[in-house]
Amino acid sequence: MMSFWEAFLPKILEGWVLTVEILVPAIPLGVILAITLALARVYGNKPISLLAAGIVGLIRGLPLIVTLFIIFFALPKLAIYFSPYWTAVLGFILCTGAYQSEYVRGAIESIDVGQSLAAQALGMSKLKEVVHIILPQALRRALPGISNEIIYLILYSSLASYVGVQEIFAIARSENSLRFRPIEIFLTAGLIYASMATVATTGFKIIENKLRIPGLEVAR
Numbered sequence: 001m002m003s004f005w006e007a008f009l010p011k012i013l014e015g016w017v018l019t020v021e022i023l024v025p026a027i028p029l030g031v032i033l034a035i036t037l038a039l040a041r042v043y044g045n046k047p048i049s050l051l052a053a054g055i056v057g058l059i060r061g062l063p064l065i066v067t068l069f070i071i072f073f074a075l076p077k078l079a080i081y082f083s084p085y086w087t088a089v090l091g092f093i094l095c096t097g098a099y100q101s102e103y104v105r106g107a108i109e110s111i112d113v114g115q116s117l118a119a120q121a122l123g124m125s126k127l128k129e130v131v132h133i134i135l136p137q138a139l140r141r142a143l144p145g146i147s148n149e150i151i152y153l154i155l156y157s158s159l160a161s162y163v164g165v166q167e168i169f170a171i172a173r174s175e176n177s178l179r180f181r182p183i184e185i186f187l188t189a190g191l192i193y194a195s196m197a198t199v200a201t202t203g204f205k206i207i208e209n210k211l212r213i214p215g216l217e218v219a220r
Contacts (some may be wrong), residue, residue: 008175008185015171016192019157022085022167026092027150033097034146035135038104043130052101059098065159067091072163088160088167096153103145107138140211147204154196168192 040052059067068091071082082090111134119129139146161170172189176182 004179004181004184008179008181008188011171011175012168012188012192015166015168018085018165019160019167019196022088022092022157022160022165023154026089026096027153029089030093030096030100030150030153031146033093034100034104035139037097037101038108038138039130039135041101041105042108043126056098056101059094060102064091064095064156065162067095068159068163084160084164087163088157088165092153092157092160095156096149100142100146100149103142103149104138107140107142108134110141111137143204143208143211147200147208150204151197151200154200155193158193 037052037056041049041056044052062070068087071091072084072087075082115133115137116129119133124132157167158169160167161173164170166174168189172185176185179185
């Protein structure tokens with residue numbers, strides 16, 4: 001007869017793998033959505049800017065669990081169906097993209113207008129100006145906020161369990177209902193989430209250090 005840990009650890013590992021499989025597409029696509037929404041708000045014409053602002057306001061105004069329920073339970077009424085996995089991926093992309101877009105938009109608007117004027121004086125098109133001058137600086141400034149939202153997303157991924165995704169938290173709840181070992185089960189799940197967040201924090205810190213511009217650090 002298998003011990004508790006021999007039976008539990010392989011299952012929680014499967015949940016961790018599925019969590020990673022959700023986050024791997026959700027994180028980069030969320031960043032891309034954030035940049036797209038931010039650029040639309042700053043550089044789009046009035047209808048596009050208002051549309052982007054409306055999307056951001058709507059998604060930020062909904063709890064993530066409500067967004068997931070709308071995708072999974074409400075959209076089928078309109079003949080739009082998503083599996084539990086893709087419900088989680090889409091919901092996470094929308095949520096993190098909307099929040100990150102505010103950091104990117106603020107960073108874009110913080111770039112000195114003189115740099116834009118200098119680019120125009122050099123004959124750069126607006127597209128080249130944004131891609132080669134404005135956006136790289138804005139993303140560097142927005143990186144702390146973006147990394148914060150991604151770490152939040154790692155922790156909020158537990159909400160995917162409510163639409164049937166058998167990720168870490170879903171496995172933990174299921175195993176606890178069968179074995180009633182809450183200390184061991186939920187402590188293990190918590191340590192896994194904490195480890196993932198720590199790895200992400202360390203990775204973003206390394207990226208921030210590599211992107212730091214000498215002479216522009218804040219005095220401490």
